[in-house]
Amino acid sequence: xxxxxxxxxxxxxxxxxxxxxxxxxxxxxxxxxxxxxxxxxxxxxxxxxxxxxxxxxxxxxxxxxxxxxxxxxxxxxxxxxxxxxxxxxxxxxxxxxxxxxxxxxxxxxxxxxxxxxxxxxxxxxxxxxxxxxxxxxxxxxxxxxxxxxxxxxxxxxxxxxxxxxxxxxxxxxxxxxxxxxxxxxxxxxxxxxxxxxxxxxxxxxxxxxxxxxxxxxxxxxxxxxxxxxxxxxxxxxxxxxxxxxxxxxxxxxxxxxxxxxxxxxxxxxxxxxxxxxxxxxxxxxxxxxxxxxxxxxxxxxxxxxxxxxxxxxxxxxxxxxxxxxxxxxxxxxxxxxxxxxxxxxxxxxxxxxxxxxxxxxxxxxxxxxxxxxxxxxxxxxxxxxxxxxxxxxxxxxxxxxxxxxxxxxxxxxxxxxxxxxxxxxxxxxxxxxxxxxxxxxxxxxxxxx
Amino acid sequence: xxxxxxxxxxxxxxxxxxxxxxxxxxxxxxxxxxxxxxxxxxxxxxxxxxxxxxxxxxxxxxxxxxxxxxxxxxxxxxxxxxxxxxxxxxxxxxxxxxxxxxxxxxxxxxxxxxxxxxxxxxxxxxxxxxxxxxxxxxxxxxxxxxxxxxxxxxxxxxxxxxxxxxxxxxxxxxxxxxxxxxxxxxxxxxxxxxxxxxxxxxxxxxxxxxxxxxxxxxxxxxxxxxxxxxxxxxxxxxxxxxxxxxxxxxxxxxxxxxxxxxxxxxxxxxxxxxxxxxxxxxxxxxxxxxxxxxxxxxxxxxxxxxxxxxxxxxxxxxxxxxxxxxxxxxxxxxxxxxxxxxxxxxxxxxxxxxxxxxxxxxxxxxxxxxxxxxxxxxxxxxxxxxxxxxxxxxxxxxxxxxxxxxxxxxxxxxxxxxxxxxxxxxxxxxxxxxxxxxxxxxxxxxxxx
Numbered sequence: 001x002x003x004x005x006x007x008x009x010x011x012x013x014x015x016x017x018x019x020x021x022x023x024x025x026x027x028x029x030x031x032x033x034x035x036x037x038x039x040x041x042x043x044x045x046x047x048x049x050x051x052x053x054x055x056x057x058x059x060x061x062x063x064x065x066x067x068x069x070x071x072x073x074x075x076x077x078x079x080x081x082x083x084x085x086x087x088x089x090x091x092x093x094x095x096x097x098x099x100x101x102x103x104x105x106x107x108x109x110x111x112x113x114x115x116x117x118x119x120x121x122x123x124x125x126x127x128x129x130x131x132x133x134x135x136x137x138x139x140x141x142x143x144x145x146x147x148x149x150x151x152x153x154x155x156x157x158x159x160x161x162x163x164x165x166x167x168x169x170x171x172x173x174x175x176x177x178x179x180x181x182x183x184x185x186x187x188x189x190x191x192x193x194x195x196x197x198x199x200x201x202x203x204x205x206x207x208x209x210x211x212x213x214x215x216x217x218x219x220x221x222x223x224x225x226x227x228x229x230x231x232x233x234x235x236x237x238x239x240x241x242x243x244x245x246x247x248x249x250x251x252x253x254x255x256x257x258x259x260x261x262x263x264x265x266x267x268x269x270x271x272x273x274x275x276x277x278x279x280x281x282x283x284x285x286x287x288x289x290x291x292x293x294x295x296x297x298x299x300x301x302x303x304x305x306x307x308x309x310x311x312x313x314x315x316x317x318x319x320x321x322x323x324x325x326x327x328x329x330x331x332x333x334x335x336x337x338x339x340x341x342x343x344x345x346x347x348x349x350x351x352x353x354x355x356x357x358x359x360x361x362x363x364x365x366x367x368x369x370x371x372x373x374x375x376x377x378x379x380x381x382x383x384x385x386x387x388x389x390x391x392x393x394x395x396x397x398x399x400x401x402x403x404x405x406x407x408x409x410x411x412x413x414x415x416x417x418x419x420x421x422x423x424x425x426x427x428x429x430x431x432x433x434x435x436x437x438x439x440x441x442x443x444x445x446x447x448x449x
Numbered sequence: 450x451x452x453x454x455x456x457x458x459x460x461x462x463x464x465x466x467x468x469x470x471x472x473x474x475x476x477x478x479x480x481x482x483x484x485x486x487x488x489x490x491x492x493x494x495x496x497x498x499x500x501x502x503x504x505x506x507x508x509x510x511x512x513x514x515x516x517x518x519x520x521x522x523x524x525x526x527x528x529x530x531x532x533x534x535x536x537x538x539x540x541x542x543x544x545x546x547x548x549x550x551x552x553x554x555x556x557x558x559x560x561x562x563x564x565x566x567x568x569x570x571x572x573x574x575x576x577x578x579x580x581x582x583x584x585x586x587x588x589x590x591x592x593x594x595x596x597x598x599x600x601x602x603x604x605x606x607x608x609x610x611x612x613x614x615x616x617x618x619x620x621x622x623x624x625x626x627x628x629x630x631x632x633x634x635x636x637x638x639x640x641x642x643x644x645x646x647x648x649x650x651x652x653x654x655x656x657x658x659x660x661x662x663x664x665x666x667x668x669x670x671x672x673x674x675x676x677x678x679x680x681x682x683x684x685x686x687x688x689x690x691x692x693x694x695x696x697x698x699x700x701x702x703x704x705x706x707x708x709x710x711x712x713x714x715x716x717x718x719x720x721x722x723x724x725x726x727x728x729x730x731x732x733x734x735x736x737x738x739x740x741x742x743x744x745x746x747x748x749x750x751x752x753x754x755x756x757x758x759x760x761x762x763x764x765x766x767x768x769x770x771x772x773x774x775x776x777x778x779x780x781x782x783x784x785x786x787x788x789x790x791x792x793x794x795x796x797x798x799x800x801x802x803x804x805x806x807x808x809x810x811x812x813x814x815x816x817x818x819x820x821x822x823x824x825x826x827x828x829x830x831x832x833x834x835x836x837x838x839x840x841x842x843x844x845x846x847x848x849x850x851x852x853x854x855x856x857x858x859x860x861x862x863x864x865x866x867x868x869x870x871x872x873x874x875x876x877x878x879x880x881x882x883x884x885x886x887x888x889x890x891x892x893x894x895x896x897x898x
Contacts, residue, residue, distance in 0.1 A: 052676075053677075056672070056675045056676055056677060057672075059675060060668075060671050060672055060675050062515075063515045063516075063517060063529070064513075064514075064515045064529050064530070064531045065513075065515050066511075066512045066513045066514050066515065067512075068512060080512070080513050081513070082513045083513075155688075155692070155693050156687075156688035156689060156690075156692050156693035157693055158641070161641070185654075188649065188652070188654050189649075189653075189654040189657050191646055191648075191649065191654070192607070192610070192644060192645050192646050192649045192654045192655065192657055192658040192661075193644050193657060193658065193661055194644055195641060195642050195643055195644040196641050197640055197641050197680075197683060197688065197689055197690060197693060198688035199640075199680045199682060199683050199686040199687070199688040199689035199690070200637065200638075200640065200641045200679055200680045200683050200689075201680075202680060203637070203678050203679045203680045203683075204638075204672070204676075204677040204678050204679070205634075205637050205638040205640070205641045205677065205678070205679035205680065205683060206641070207677070208638050208641055208642060208668070208669070208672055208677065209641040209642065212641075212642055212665065212668075216661065219509070219657070220657070222509050223505070223506075223509055223653070223657055226505045226508060226509050227501075227505055227653075228502075228505060228653040228654065228656070228657065229652050229653050229654070230649050230652045230653070230654035231646075231648045231649045231650075231651060231652045231654065233648060234646065234648050234649050234652075234654060237648040238605075238648070239604075239605035239646065239647035239648040240605060240646055240648035240649075241605075241646060241648070243604070243605050244604050244605035244606055244646060244694075245693075
């Protein structure tokens with residue numbers, strides 16, 4: 001993990017990349033993917049804006065908010081950039097409905113977009129500046145995450161939080177106009193703030209880790225702007241981030257093809273508000289529902305790789321549990337033929353029919369299946385077996401959601417957030433955010449009326 | 450690391466301890482140690498209040514500060530409890546002059562006392578409530594740190610930051626009056642915010658990690674108070690804090706003798722503003738200076754265990770480096786016969802005589818010496834050898850600073866902070882803080898006039 005004079009420090013290379021990138025060099029496909037990510041982000045945040053977890057986060061942050069206020073998406077109160085970053089990140093990620101960089105299982109947008117939008121609103125920056133900083137921040141986030149995957153997550157690190165703080169720092173550093181050296185130091189300062197545990201994923205403590213990735217990434221950039229520095233090798237040094245938090249880091253991943261190949265271009269979007277590892281099983285269940293009536297189901301076996309079992313084989317006692325339960329995911333898809341926000345809510349949790357079917361779902365290991373695939377086998381009451389195998393889930397890289405599907409998802413979320421009436425115009429304005437001279441107006445309109 | 454029904458979760462046991470503790474059960478020795486810790490804390494913070502690193506932190510935090518303001522020690526501006534916690538923790542720790550729990554090398558007070566004092570000032574709490582919460586928070590901090598030592602630090606974790614967030618959360622949870630369950634969840638939320646890297650210790654990024662321990666610990670308690678929860682085994686679970694951040698945790702240390710034996714009672718105070726591992730070498734050099742005139746010194750060999758070399762054998766390019774350099778520590782003690790704040794400043798860094806002598810200091814391994822001990826051997830220009838061996842440094846558990854020495858240290862720091870004129874009355878008020886109905890008045894008087 002040493003650094004030779006011929007090879008820059010990891011943070012140095014990323015800092016130079018972030019500071020030197022030119023908007024004109026960002027191609028239309030990447031810009032469009034950023035638009036898709038933001039459309040998905042705003043929808044998810046709108047849909048969750050009324051959730052008690054978001055309400056609580058906003059209430060706790062309110063007394064600690066300075067006078068320059070930014071939009072809290074879907075809500076009436078406004079908070080300073082730290083507070084708005086914290087709450088909007090929590091909202092956009094809350095329902096496990098946001099985006100996924102599949103290789104690392106990072107959900108890239110929430111922690112990066114939130115502080116950038118808050119900064120842009122307060123400082124009057126343009127949409128192109130925001131979109132550019134977002135792309136750079138998300139790229140840094142995914143590359144740093146890729147360097148420590150999969151050992152990092154396996155060790156207990158919630159990678160969206162731990163890598164998210166780097167993405168937020170990089171994006172904010174760019175948006176604040178920091179030079180290459182300051183961007184480098186912002187990333188080093190972010191390294192000392194990287195935190196978040198997998199153990200806490202089924203609890204609200206997860207939200208705090210997520211919100212902090214945004215809030216502390218913004219702080220890292222502000223401190224670097226003000227002159228704070230970090231160790232040159234904060235990321236890769238012998239007592240630095242990658243060694244402390246990764247078991248076998250591949251540091252070359254941080255810089256290989258930087259500026260040429262884009263990890264962020266591999267971003268994907270969830271069709272279902274549940275852990276990404278359950279999506280193939282949900283697809284299989286939705287398919288089987290065409291063939292077997294719910295009342296006829298005697299037993300359900302869901303098979304997948306070890307990750308599916310590790311993540312999903314659990315007791316279900318809350319809506320949060322539902323979103324990471326293979327039993328609930330399968331039951332609701334088989335019973336209702338749907339897997340939307342309402343299907344992973346408190347109501348669905350307590351639905352007697354779903355509860356009964358959850359109890360008939362078993363999870364099993366098929367080590368021969370690749371990660372992300374699932375096989376579901378039903379037996380009906382007459383003993384007949386029905387099976388469906390899904391190798392590539394809807395929304396995966398092989399079957400990406402179309403722009404129209406993303407718009408429909410936005411409408412669903414906007415409707416939950418009470419914004420069905422202007423969902424159409426909002427969608428059009430979000431698609432055009434890169435051309436907006438004043439994205440603050442869009443943001444203000446995304447706050448509650 | 451599993452938990453049986455017979456054995457509570459680690460956070461559950463600590464939460465019950467924090468919530469149930471009664472002030473009447475805290476003996477006079479422990480109360481007095483807390484007073485010593487706070488006297489040392491306030492002095493260190495006063496001494497560093499004018500440092501550019503503190504000035505910068507306060508300037509960055511100012512726009513993100515809500516209307517309810519607390520004291521920034523030694524400074525005129527006031528910040529909300531989050532901002533004041535952040536800045537005061539940075540100041541109290543900045544000069545490596547604060548306190549040390551020697552087994553873990555945690556510097557316990559700065560991250561715990563700062564948020565408690567800010568909360569007390571804003572909410573009008575009593576001195577006894579603050580002192581009690583401080584003792585409990587520092588105890589939790591040291592116990593959690595002990596459970597993962599020494600593998601945690603060796604892996605790259607800056608334990609004062611990573612354990613400090615638990616101490617701050619526990620103390621704030623107590624001061625806010627949370628019940629046992631809420632205290633438990635506050636600790637679990639803290640686990641998802643634990644961060645800070647040894648690699649960054651020679652840089653200002655260290656300060657951000659320190660300040661965040663306080664700021665995020667306060668946030669953990671506030672979120673738990675507002676209803677946020679964490680995973681039951683956030684600390685010790687298979688994907689929890691101790692496994693992610695420790696190599697071979699000894700979880701029994703968290704609860705063994707809880708309420709009977711006090712890790713915090715082992716707190717010590719630094720006589721010199723430099724890394725604790727250099728103190729025995731400084732003592733030896735101060736002794737040798739009585740025997741050899743500085744101009745006669747031809748060479749200096751400082752020997753100690755591996756930690757001394759790991760921490761101290763480095764290039765010196767900043768005042769920050771001086772404080773963690775065995776070469777500078779030895780040179781300044783030999784040349785000036787002192788090792789105070791001015792001896793680890795920019796001025797001392799650039800002093801030609803010290804620079805020349807730094808170049809004649811060599812560090813060597815003597816694996817036979819216990820941690821914390823040092824031998825210094827000089828050769829004078831006539832080839833004569835002089836040697837001094839210090840097994841227990843001044844300020845160590847075997848040779849603790851007296852109350853009078855702590856008062857003298859406070860006066861030194863107060864003088865640097867421009868408060869020599871009222872240092873005496875301040876000392877008396879700090880000793881009596883546990884009896885103060887309104888510690889806010891003391892805190893306000895510790896802000897700049």
